[in-house]
Amino acid sequence: MAIWDDVIGADEQAQYERAGWGGTVGFGQSPALVVVDMYNAFVDPDYPFSSAEAPQTAKTIRTVLDAFRERGLPIFHTRAKTESLPAARGRWKVRATTQDPLMQSPDAYEFWHELTPLPDEQVLEKTYPSAFFGTTLTSQLVYHAIDTLVVAGTVTSGCVRGTCLDAFNLNYRVIVPADCVCDRGIVSHKVALFEIQMKYGDVVTAADVLTELAAARR
Amino acid sequence: MAIWDDVIGADEQAQYERAGWGGTVGFGQSPALVVVDMYNAFVDPDYPFSSAEAPQTAKTIRTVLDAFRERGLPIFHTRAKTESLPAARGRWKVRATTQDPLMQSPDAYEFWHELTPLPDEQVLEKTYPSAFFGTTLTSQLVYHAIDTLVVAGTVTSGCVRGTCLDAFNLNYRVIVPADCVCDRGIVSHKVALFEIQMKYGDVVTAADVLTELAAARR
Amino acid sequence: MAIWDDVIGADEQAQYERAGWGGTVGFGQSPALVVVDMYNAFVDPDYPFSSAEAPQTAKTIRTVLDAFRERGLPIFHTRAKTESLPAARGRWKVRATTQDPLMQSPDAYEFWHELTPLPDEQVLEKTYPSAFFGTTLTSQLVYHAIDTLVVAGTVTSGCVRGTCLDAFNLNYRVIVPADCVCDRGIVSHKVALFEIQMKYGDVVTAADVLTELAAARR
Amino acid sequence: MAIWDDVIGADEQAQYERAGWGGTVGFGQSPALVVVDMYNAFVDPDYPFSSAEAPQTAKTIRTVLDAFRERGLPIFHTRAKTESLPAARGRWKVRATTQDPLMQSPDAYEFWHELTPLPDEQVLEKTYPSAFFGTTLTSQLVYHAIDTLVVAGTVTSGCVRGTCLDAFNLNYRVIVPADCVCDRGIVSHKVALFEIQMKYGDVVTAADVLTELAAARR
Numbered sequence: 001m002a003i004w005d006d007v008i009g010a011d012e013q014a015q016y017e018r019a020g021w022g023g024t025v026g027f028g029q030s031p032a033l034v035v036v037d038m039y040n041a042f043v044d045p046d047y048p049f050s051s052a053e054a055p056q057t058a059k060t061i062r063t064v065l066d067a068f069r070e071r072g073l074p075i076f077h078t079r080a081k082t083e084s085l086p087a088a089r090g091r092w093k094v095r096a097t098t099q100d101p102l103m104q105s106p107d108a109y110e111f112w113h114e115l116t117p118l119p120d121e122q123v124l125e126k127t128y129p130s131a132f133f134g135t136t137l138t139s140q141l142v143y144h145a146i147d148t149l150v151v152a153g154t155v156t157s158g159c160v161r162g163t164c165l166d167a168f169n170l171n172y173r174v175i176v177p178a179d180c181v182c183d184r185g186i187v188s189h190k191v192a193l194f195e196i197q198m199k200y201g202d203v204v205t206a207a208d209v210l211t212e213l214a215a216a217r218r
Numbered sequence: 219m220a221i222w223d224d225v226i227g228a229d230e231q232a233q234y235e236r237a238g239w240g241g242t243v244g245f246g247q248s249p250a251l252v253v254v255d256m257y258n259a260f261v262d263p264d265y266p267f268s269s270a271e272a273p274q275t276a277k278t279i280r281t282v283l284d285a286f287r288e289r290g291l292p293i294f295h296t297r298a299k300t301e302s303l304p305a306a307r308g309r310w311k312v313r314a315t316t317q318d319p320l321m322q323s324p325d326a327y328e329f330w331h332e333l334t335p336l337p338d339e340q341v342l343e344k345t346y347p348s349a350f351f352g353t354t355l356t357s358q359l360v361y362h363a364i365d366t367l368v369v370a371g372t373v374t375s376g377c378v379r380g381t382c383l384d385a386f387n388l389n390y391r392v393i394v395p396a397d398c399v400c401d402r403g404i405v406s407h408k409v410a411l412f413e414i415q416m417k418y419g420d421v422v423t424a425a426d427v428l429t430e431l432a433a434a435r436r
Numbered sequence: 437m438a439i440w441d442d443v444i445g446a447d448e449q450a451q452y453e454r455a456g457w458g459g460t461v462g463f464g465q466s467p468a469l470v471v472v473d474m475y476n477a478f479v480d481p482d483y484p485f486s487s488a489e490a491p492q493t494a495k496t497i498r499t500v501l502d503a504f505r506e507r508g509l510p511i512f513h514t515r516a517k518t519e520s521l522p523a524a525r526g527r528w529k530v531r532a533t534t535q536d537p538l539m540q541s542p543d544a545y546e547f548w549h550e551l552t553p554l555p556d557e558q559v560l561e562k563t564y565p566s567a568f569f570g571t572t573l574t575s576q577l578v579y580h581a582i583d584t585l586v587v588a589g590t591v592t593s594g595c596v597r598g599t600c601l602d603a604f605n606l607n608y609r610v611i612v613p614a615d616c617v618c619d620r621g622i623v624s625h626k627v628a629l630f631e632i633q634m635k636y637g638d639v640v641t642a643a644d645v646l647t648e649l650a651a652a653r654r
Numbered sequence: 655m656a657i658w659d660d661v662i663g664a665d666e667q668a669q670y671e672r673a674g675w676g677g678t679v680g681f682g683q684s685p686a687l688v689v690v691d692m693y694n695a696f697v698d699p700d701y702p703f704s705s706a707e708a709p710q711t712a713k714t715i716r717t718v719l720d721a722f723r724e725r726g727l728p729i730f731h732t733r734a735k736t737e738s739l740p741a742a743r744g745r746w747k748v749r750a751t752t753q754d755p756l757m758q759s760p761d762a763y764e765f766w767h768e769l770t771p772l773p774d775e776q777v778l779e780k781t782y783p784s785a786f787f788g789t790t791l792t793s794q795l796v797y798h799a800i801d802t803l804v805v806a807g808t809v810t811s812g813c814v815r816g817t818c819l820d821a822f823n824l825n826y827r828v829i830v831p832a833d834c835v836c837d838r839g840i841v842s843h844k845v846a847l848f849e850i851q852m853k854y855g856d857v858v859t860a861a862d863v864l865t866e867l868a869a870a871r872r
Contacts, residue, residue: 012403019266020313030799048237074523085558087510087579088572090389093417095238122521127572128387136524136563136570138792143523143825145684147799157413162383169346171308171797185230191409195375199311248581292741303776305728305797306790340739345790352790354742354781356574361607361741363466365581389579448839455702456749484673526825529853531674564823593849598819605782607744621666627845631811635747 003178004194007187021198027212028147028173032074034131035061036153036160038115039079041108043154048096048103053182054154058114060206061152061180065115067213074144076137077117078159079109081125090127129162138170148173150209151201152180157188164196174201177209221396222412225405239416245430246365246391250292252349253279254371254378256333257297259326261372266314266321271400272372276332278424279370279398283333285431292362294355295335296377297327299343308345347380356388366391368427369419370398375406382414392419395427439614440630443623457634463648464583464609468510470567471497472589472596474551475515477544479590484532484539489618490590494550496642497588497616501551503649510580512573513553514595515545517561526563565598574606584609586645587637588616593624600632610637613645657832658848661841675852681866682801682827686728688785689715690807690814692769693733695762697808702750702757705808707836712768714860715806715834719769721867728798730791731771732813733763735779744781783816792824802827804863805855806834811842818850828855831863 005013016022038061041047043054051057068075080097083089089097097103117123124135131137141149149172151164160181167174176196183189197203223231234240256279259265261272269275286293298315301307307315315321335341342353349355359367367385369392371378378399385392394414401407415421441449452458474497477483479490487493504511516533519525525533532539553559560571567573577585585608587600596617603610612632619625633639659667670676692715695701697708705711722729734751737743743751751757771777778789785791795803803821805828807814814835821828830850837843851857 008403008405012405015269015402018314020317021311023311023313025309025311051233085556085576087389087576088558090572090575090579091243091386091391091418093239093241093243093415093419095241096236099238120521122524127575129383130387133387134570134572134575136526139526139563139570139823139825140523142796142801143526145682145799145801147796157409158417165347165380165383168309169348169351169793171305171793173309184233185226187226187230187405188409188413191375191406195406197311199376200309201311246581303774303794305794306776308790308793308797338739340742345793352788352793354744354788357605357607357744357781357788358739358741360578360583361744363581363583365578387575389575444839444841448841451705451838454750456753457747459747459749461745461747487669523825527679527822527827527854529675529677529679529851529855531677532672535674565819566823569823593845594853601783601816601819604745605784605787607741609745620669621662623662623666624845624849627811627842631842633747635812636745637747 004190007190008194016198025173025202027175030144030146031148031150032076032141032144032146033064033068033150033152034076034078034163035065035115036078036131036151036163037080038077038153039109039111041103043112046102047108048100051154051182051184057154057180057182058112062114064150064152064177064180064206064209067210069118071213074146075121076124076131076140077111077115077121078124078126078131079111081127082109083127088127129159130166131163132166141172146172148175150175150177152177154182156181156183157192161192161196164200168200175209176201176203177206178203179206222408225408226412234416243391243420245393248362248364249366249368250294250359250362250364251282251286251368251370252294252296252381253283253333254296254349254369254381255298256371257327257329259321261330264320265326266318269372269400269402275372275398275400276330280332282368282370282395282398282424282427285428287336289431292364293339294342294349295329295333295339296342296344296349297329299345300327301345306345347377348384349381350384359390364390366393368393368395370395372400374399374401375410379410379414382418386418393427394419394421395424396421397424440626443626444630452634461609461638463611466580466582467584467586468512468577468580468582469500469504469586469588470512470514470599471501471551472514472567472587472599473516474513474548474589476546476548477539479548482538483544484536487590487618487620493590493616493618494548498550500586500588500613500616500642500645503646505554507649510582511557512560512567512576513547513551513557514560514562514567515547517563518545519563524563565595566602567599568602577608582608584611586611586613588613590618592617592619593628597628597632600636604636611645612637612639613642614639615642658844661844662848670852679827679856681829684798684800685802685804686730686795686798686800687718687722687804687806688730688732688817689719689769690732690785690805690817691734692731692766692807694764694766695757697766700756701762702754705836705838708808711808711834711836712766716768718804718806718831718834718860718863721864723772725867728800729775730778730785730794731765731769731775732778732780732785733765735781736763737781742781783813784820785817786820795826800826802829804829804831806831808836810835810837811846815846815850818854822854829863830855830857831860832857833860
């Protein structure tokens, strides 16, 4: 049973089967990992952007991160870029970024203590949901000849999904370990995973990713 | 009561209120309309990509389309680009495009009869969900000095949402009339609208758009 | 007589006339200014990226900058983003960035003293020639409903030209005041201006820009 | 002696040496070929966009094309997309496209007879100089795990250069065989090659490309 089965009814899933959605994209030869927005504001329960599951998700992400580190595979970490001008912040429909006192401290933008980037890992500062928009992520993936992007982090229905969509647009194999992503809402979380699995990439588990990495002679 | 209230629980919505998500982006001074993928394969019930509501949605879109036409405002229509090479088709997880006999006929890619583009309306052929990716839509919006993008069409959770997200990335005011978009799944439809309304743009009605256009001296 | 006439022969210019290249794009209603890479490494004669004319060009840029400031029009300043990882630096064919001791000091990346950005002016850190690539410049121009981009800075044949080309791709009206751009090589400078004038935008003078701004009731 | 030595003086070249520009990027493991705009309007001497050298350049391109074909390597051909609406055509400063009767015939947009694409080669229709802008070229290069882009075609200083620049932005290894590109002006041609060689890629010969392909066990 898939984790979205209690949210997406059988009739709705049948509509997808009708056109042959779903199946498997599969791992390629050359994966990279992107950890989306696992900084305090999105992990620590005190902050307004956090999800209840985030600290546990961080621990699971860490197992995947360690596997990428052991093999010397490219790793990217994203966080929001703070901007002083409205045009540079964009049209986000949210008040906390500029009005919540907690978000005015640099601590809000520190990476979660268990997921601190190492010096040879790239930090991408972004403004919009996708890790690709307004950054050089595509260029860096090309530099490393990546064909597979493992996407972890938060929130599933927002920045994770946006990153998956751009990776799909660019013909990367998109892999999302479901236990490495979280969301403030369980319905949004499940629906995002369902739609990714049906159309854009493979929803798997952290264990599946570890198995794939172990199996590959890289 | 919002149309998503029966799918997204109060506790989940409270998580959004906590950070001050939602509110109103508002219409700007210079709107354009994009009608996403309203061609036979996505509207006619015989085709595997259709949604049950699509023919009715087409009628409602037509009222908005007529209002844009009367005022001479820019109008864009998208449809899938057929490609013979796998690299050009991308990693879509779907079989019908290449395997369903119905999809091999040019009829599948004809625009729905009630929404046929006029000669001064731009048809964008696209490969991926967003009307922006791999097209010159951004350039054309700049040419017309557009600040507001009204997004209609299908499916809400896929190409409509992807188009909204890129429009948001580019700082356009995103307006989605809920009765002008449809989806093969009602849960996906509602969740997409909820998330757009919370974060990226305004979910309104066709009537709201007509009122805005009538009120503006353009 | 155009400044490129001693470099591009009459026969070569005749080839352009044959297809009707050249003419005027013209100022639009809503201009922004981008000052490309006017930081110490590109202006101060001590640095390996400087052009002989750069300090004088800075003074002329300042007159245009002041006119934009007086009218409260959007202003962008670019400089190179320093990156520690090779994939993030890209495939630049240059040694000085990483090997010249002068370039290891933060002073190299300080904006030239006469062109220091004000707090309401956006600094864009970029990796590649164009001010658009890997930044949110397009989004910010959309936010301000810009239709005309005045491009100043250095070097004419590199980052200025790359910025003009992307602005042209996006259908912005491109305006280059010839006395507000400079290059390490006079031939490269003149050829770049010739090609911009023939194909992508209008090569004018700082005085022309001041006249346009004064004439507009903005 | 380099082909640009009679146009770019020693003093100007010394400015490049000062910062350590130039050197070699080198072939990678996985090359693709893009043939830029070798259609009648740019090759046949009767048309206003042609270069005198273009028919000879086509013959040399053919030798490289054949080598790519023999090895089953990805090949892309570009040509201009004809558009009926001004916003879709953009702000090109040229009259011939819309006003020269020769350009109104579909013949103008037929590929040059010696360079007709085969069914498994991708034709990209583009609007702006770069083969990347408004197309899915990046996605297709990712699909094939390309790391090296050999750029041939016309004109050197325009669409070839624009394509090289975007390939450079994306961290592809850029290879330009000088005898596989041509321009309506010899100064523009030489200056473009000089600047590409100094900063963005390797300017080589068709023979060099053939040698590289022969040496690789692909």
